[in-house]
Amino acid sequence: MTDHNTYCTKCKKVLIRDEIAIYLRLVNRNAKEYLCIPCLAKHFKCSEQDIQVRIKRLKEMGCTLFS
Numbered sequence: 001m002t003d004h005n006t007y008c009t010k011c012k013k014v015l016i017r018d019e020i021a022i023y024l025r026l027v028n029r030n031a032k033e034y035l036c037i038p039c040l041a042k043h044f045k046c047s048e049q050d051i052q053v054r055i056k057r058l059k060e061m062g063c064t065l066f067s
Helices: 017-026 037-044 048-061
Strands: none
Touching (some): 017 037
């Protein structure tokens, strides 16, 4: 992973793999820049817990973005 896609574009927090995967799944599969879970929750006007639940469900379904 290169430097430009390891940080949240809004708050500059270092991202983990799940944050990148959920952004790709919910926003844009071809994205090169991403948002962390707190910033993504603000973007979608939902709670961080909502995003975490979605990540858990997608992992359980076997979504390959989370492997």
